[in-house]
Amino acid sequence: MNKNQNNNNNNNNNNNNNPKINLLIIGCGCIGLSTGIIALKSGNYKSVSIWAKDLPPNTTSNKAAALWYPFLCNPPDLVGKWSAETMQYYKDHIINDPKSGTITKKVNEIFRHPHEDPEWRPYIKSFRRARKDELPDGYVDGYAIDDGFVMDTDIYMDYLVDTFKSLGGVIDQRYVFDIREAFVHFDVVVNCTGLGSRELFNDRTIYPGRGQIVVIKNTTDRSIMDEEDQNQMAYIIPRLTNTVLGGTNQEHDYNLNPTKKDTEGILKRVAMISPRFAKNRIEIQGVKVGLRPARHEIRLENEFFEGGSKLVVHNYGHGGSGFTVSWGCAIEAVKLIDQGLPKLLHFNKLTSKL
Numbered sequence: 001m002n003k004n005q006n007n008n009n010n011n012n013n014n015n016n017n018n019p020k021i022n023l024l025i026i027g028c029g030c031i032g033l034s035t036g037i038i039a040l041k042s043g044n045y046k047s048v049s050i051w052a053k054d055l056p057p058n059t060t061s062n063k064a065a066a067l068w069y070p071f072l073c074n075p076p077d078l079v080g081k082w083s084a085e086t087m088q089y090y091k092d093h094i095i096n097d098p099k100s101g102t103i104t105k106k107v108n109e110i111f112r113h114p115h116e117d118p119e120w121r122p123y124i125k126s127f128r129r130a131r132k133d134e135l136p137d138g139y140v141d142g143y144a145i146d147d148g149f150v151m152d153t154d155i156y157m158d159y160l161v162d163t164f165k166s167l168g169g170v171i172d173q174r175y176v177f178d179i180r181e182a183f184v185h186f187d188v189v190v191n192c193t194g195l196g197s198r199e200l201f202n203d204r205t206i207y208p209g210r211g212q213i214v215v216i217k218n219t220t221d222r223s224i225m226d227e228e229d230q231n232q233m234a235y236i237i238p239r240l241t242n243t244v245l246g247g248t249n250q251e252h253d254y255n256l257n258p259t260k261k262d263t264e265g266i267l268k269r270v271a272m273i274s275p276r277f278a279k280n281r282i283e284i285q286g287v288k289v290g291l292r293p294a295r296h297e298i299r300l301e302n303e304f305f306e307g308g309s310k311l312v313v314h315n316y317g318h319g320g321s322g323f324t325v326s327w328g329c330a331i332e333a334v335k336l337i338d339q340g341l342p343k344l345l346h347f348n349k350l351t352s353k354l
């Protein structure tokens with residue numbers, strides 16, 4: 001019988017011959033929670049636990065806009081694949097659940113200069129070029145996605161926590177100083193620590209992309225973004241209960257305090273794309289700052305420790321697209337566990353004979 005056929009005398013929907021193990025995920029942002037939910041839904045684990053220093057609403061994920069749209073995230077082909085899988089997951093499992101705080105909204109990215117198609121275009125069937133009537137004055141080109149998704153971040157993050165717990169997941173608030181603390185209790189750990197991997201795994205290639213946003217009461221019929229200057233962007237992202245104006249992306253900037261200068265800059269840039277959102281015509285509800293886990297590319301791979309007796313599946317570095325690729329990456333991370341387990345078990349069998 002090959003590994004992928006259901007094993008009849010197996011009393012679970014285990015789609016491989018791996019024994020059921022206790023799984024640990026470090027991180028309770030959108031990546032850690034999505035990974036935990038996919039793992040629990042697979043039925044392949046005795047238990048799934050999350051350890052995290054910060055829990056919602058105090059994670060970077062909670063500071064996000066958050067809409068489905070690839071930004072500041074690589075490698076292009078895999079981001080295309082994972083964002084398409086994530087879009088399908090939203091359609092199949094999230095959008096019809098009113099508790100998720102997720103709605104569909106048209107998305108327009110607009111440009112002051114002609115642009116090629118984005119690299120992720122081949123993966124997104126609903127992609128089209130913007131029509132002239134969708135372009136504000138001064139803009140000559142654009143993209144459009146008519147079935148875009150946008151999450152009220154705090155509602156959505158609480159929804160992920162509730163879903164994870166309702167499936168039997170357990171969350172412990174604790175800081176992990178050294179991965180070996182986790183190895184005392186678990187053989188397999190999924191690393192979903194985002195920017196935290198800089199310390200926990202000494203990955204100096206991950207760095208903060210500081211993002212400031214202004215949350216307002218006013219709303220509109222579509223998301224519209226100008227990111228030609230990727231550090232000083234202009235975007236309007238209407239959500240279920242409010243609208244997000246953005247945005248900034250200041251690399252290697254750890255300042256978590258909102259600045260007046262950035263708020264003024266965002267409002268000035270946004271008014272250029274839509275005068276309806278001029279400063280004197282909007283009602284500001286709040287200003288937020290988050291540090292995107294920016295990296296040259298997402299790290300989604302297996303790493304063995306302690307001579308092969310411990311497995312870490314890395315799932316971090318999603319930059320400005322954590323919500324856009326979360327479900328595709330979660331599915332991939334759980335597949336990586338299945339692939340890594342036989343090596344781990346073989347090693348442990350060998351050493352248990354010693």
Ligand SMILES: Cc1cc2nc3c(=O)[nH]c(=O)nc-3n(C[C@H](O)[C@H](O)[C@H](O)COP(=O)(O)OP(=O)(O)OC[C@H]3O[C@@H](n4cnc5c(N)ncnc54)[C@H](O)[C@@H]3O)c2cc1C
Nearest residue numbers: 028029053054061065067176194196211290321322323324
């Ligand atoms: C202003 C802004 C707007 C954004 N808008 C969007 C958007 O519209 N669409 C989109 O797709 N993305 C958006 N993003 C990006 C998105 O927010 C991130 O990609 C995403 O939040 C990353 O999720 P994460 O779970 O990896 O990280 P986090 O949310 O940072 O979670 C990391 C978790 O790991 C924990 N942790 C870290 N180190 C340790 C440790 N040593 N021990 C224990 N726990 C640890 C933390 O406490 C936390 O629980 C935006 C980001 C910003 C800043």
Ligand SMILES: N[C@H](Cc1ccccc1)C(=O)O
Nearest residue numbers: 065069071211225227247320
């Ligand atoms: N992804 C969001 C919003 C955004 C969407 C599209 C382009 C640029 C930014 C961010 O990181 O700020």
